[in-house]
Structures are given as C-alpha cells and as structure tokens.
Amino acid sequence: MSVKDTIKNNPKIKKLVHRMLIPKDEARPREWVKLLVNPFIHRVGKGAIVRSRTRMDVLPFNKFELGSKAVIEDFCTINNGVGDVLIGSNTLIGMGNVIIGPITIGNNVILAQNIVASGLNHEYRDIDTPIHQQPILTAPITIEDDCWIAANSVITAGVTIGKHSVVAAGSVVTKDVPPYSVAAGNPAKIIKRYDFEQKDWVRV
Structure with missing residues (x-):
C-alpha cells in the first residue's frame, strides 16, 4: 500500500496530515506548503x-x-x-x-x-x-x-x-x-x- 493510500485509509493520520497542511477551519494551505511543497508537486x-x-x-x-x-x-x-x-x-x-x-x-x-x-x-x-x-x-x-x-x-x-x-x-x-x-x-x-x-x- 502506498503512503498516500495509508493516509487516506487511516482517519487519525489523515486528520493529522490535513491539519499540518491546512489551518483549522480554512481552505487555503499553510505558507510552507506553498513555498516548499507545491512547486515540486504541481506542473506549470x-x-x-x-x-x-x-x-x-x-x-x-x-x-x-x-x-x-x-x-x-x-x-x-x-x-x-x-x-x-x-x-x-x-x-x-x-x-x-x-x-x-x-x-x-x-x-x-x-x-x-x-x-x-x-x-x-x-x-x-x-x-x-x-x-x-x-x-x-x-x-x-x-x-x-x-x-x-x-x-x-x-x-x-x-x-x-x-x-x-x-x-x-x-x-x-x-x-x-x-x-x-x-x-x-x-x-x-x-x-x-x-x-x-x-x-x-x-x-x-
């Protein structure tokens, strides 16, 4: 099972990862995600x-x-x-x-x-x-x-x-x-x- 699947299939881990990426009750990502993750994940x-x-x-x-x-x-x-x-x-x-x-x-x-x-x-x-x-x-x-x-x-x-x-x-x-x-x-x-x-x- 991939890391992505492991996270998706475990509610506790999924909630933790979600909180690390996005502040509570918000839709936008944290600044570190914008600067250090997204440029290497997404294609422009x-x-x-x-x-x-x-x-x-x-x-x-x-x-x-x-x-x-x-x-x-x-x-x-x-x-x-x-x-x-x-x-x-x-x-x-x-x-x-x-x-x-x-x-x-x-x-x-x-x-x-x-x-x-x-x-x-x-x-x-x-x-x-x-x-x-x-x-x-x-x-x-x-x-x-x-x-x-x-x-x-x-x-x-x-x-x-x-x-x-x-x-x-x-x-x-x-x-x-x-x-x-x-x-x-x-x-x-x-x-x-x-x-x-x-x-x-x-x-x-």
Missing part, C-alpha cells in the same frame, strides 16, 4: 503566468496543472482541495474567476471575468444536521478546447461544455453543452449550433 508549463493577486488554495494531495502560456489573472481563486484542477495551454482565466475542482479546462479556452465553475456541492437533505457538517459532493466539470465562457457565468458541477462552444454572459449552465454550440440564459439553453454543411451558425 513554460511561459504560464499566475498573477500575484490570485488566491491559490492549491494542496499537494490533488493535482494542479497549468499548461504552457496559460494565464490566471488577478483576483481569482483556484482550489483543488476536493478535486484536481487541470488547465490547458494558451488558456486565459480572467479576473475574478472562482475555479473549484474537480475540473478540466482544455487548450485555447477563454474564461472572461467573474465566472464561477465549481465541481463541489454540499449535501443538505438531513434537516437535523447543519449543512456545513454534511458530506461534500463532487462531480467533475469539463470545458473542452477552444471554448469561450463570457462574463458572470456559472458552471455547475457535473457539466461538460463541448469543443468550440460559447456560453453567453450571465448564463447558469446546469446541463451539458454539445460541441459547436452557443448556450444562453438561466438555466442555459442552446440557442445556436454550427452547421457544417451550411458553414454557418444556425439558430435552434
């Missing part, structure tokens, strides 16, 4: 930039990858505490985005400003237990290559946005978006698709 491609005013709640027990020439702008929060965060090459994570794993973002993707994409949900159905004490649920988000997610959109857990698709500003995406589609609204619906025979975007 050549020419990638993480702006100085980004909050990187990135821990060593899940993956964080940032592709070459990708940029994470100021005032973002990136959190891999409950699932991997994988960001492709030449991808822009615009100002003020909140990205919570598990999430995979492809190559040449544009995320505009103030977008929330979270693969995390909270259980709430037990009315005798405060929600923050109930289990955390996760479902991976996938944003495929060449997509554009416009400002103030929300991408909910479990959603896949297909290649070269557009999500209009202010949309709330609760269901999959097929490749080569435009989605808009709350909840988001498909309003256009690319027609390869006509070589044009056609309203649905």
Whole structure:
C-alpha cells in the first residue's frame, strides 16, 4: 500500500496530515506548503503566468496543472482541495474567476471575468444536521478546447461544455453543452449550433 493510500485509509493520520497542511477551519494551505511543497508537486508549463493577486488554495494531495502560456489573472481563486484542477495551454482565466475542482479546462479556452465553475456541492437533505457538517459532493466539470465562457457565468458541477462552444454572459449552465454550440440564459439553453454543411451558425 502506498503512503498516500495509508493516509487516506487511516482517519487519525489523515486528520493529522490535513491539519499540518491546512489551518483549522480554512481552505487555503499553510505558507510552507506553498513555498516548499507545491512547486515540486504541481506542473506549470513554460511561459504560464499566475498573477500575484490570485488566491491559490492549491494542496499537494490533488493535482494542479497549468499548461504552457496559460494565464490566471488577478483576483481569482483556484482550489483543488476536493478535486484536481487541470488547465490547458494558451488558456486565459480572467479576473475574478472562482475555479473549484474537480475540473478540466482544455487548450485555447477563454474564461472572461467573474465566472464561477465549481465541481463541489454540499449535501443538505438531513434537516437535523447543519449543512456545513454534511458530506461534500463532487462531480467533475469539463470545458473542452477552444471554448469561450463570457462574463458572470456559472458552471455547475457535473457539466461538460463541448469543443468550440460559447456560453453567453450571465448564463447558469446546469446541463451539458454539445460541441459547436452557443448556450444562453438561466438555466442555459442552446440557442445556436454550427452547421457544417451550411458553414454557418444556425439558430435552434
């Protein structure tokens, strides 16, 4: 059994390691983890930039990858505490985005400003237990290559946005978006698709 499996399968050891990595009741890692562990664990491609005013709640027990020439702008929060965060090459994570794993973002993707994409949900159905004490649920988000997610959109857990698709500003995406589609609204619906025979975007 690996060291990682040993820690995961032993609640006491897991709690101790967790406390060493993260202060009590917080989501962000301790400074020593940021400085001495993460740079050797996580992959950041050549020419990638993480702006100085980004909050990187990135821990060593899940993956964080940032592709070459990708940029994470100021005032973002990136959190891999409950699932991997994988960001492709030449991808822009615009100002003020909140990205919570598990999430995979492809190559040449544009995320505009103030977008929330979270693969995390909270259980709430037990009315005798405060929600923050109930289990955390996760479902991976996938944003495929060449997509554009416009400002103030929300991408909910479990959603896949297909290649070269557009999500209009202010949309709330609760269901999959097929490749080569435009989605808009709350909840988001498909309003256009690319027609390869006509070589044009056609309203649905």
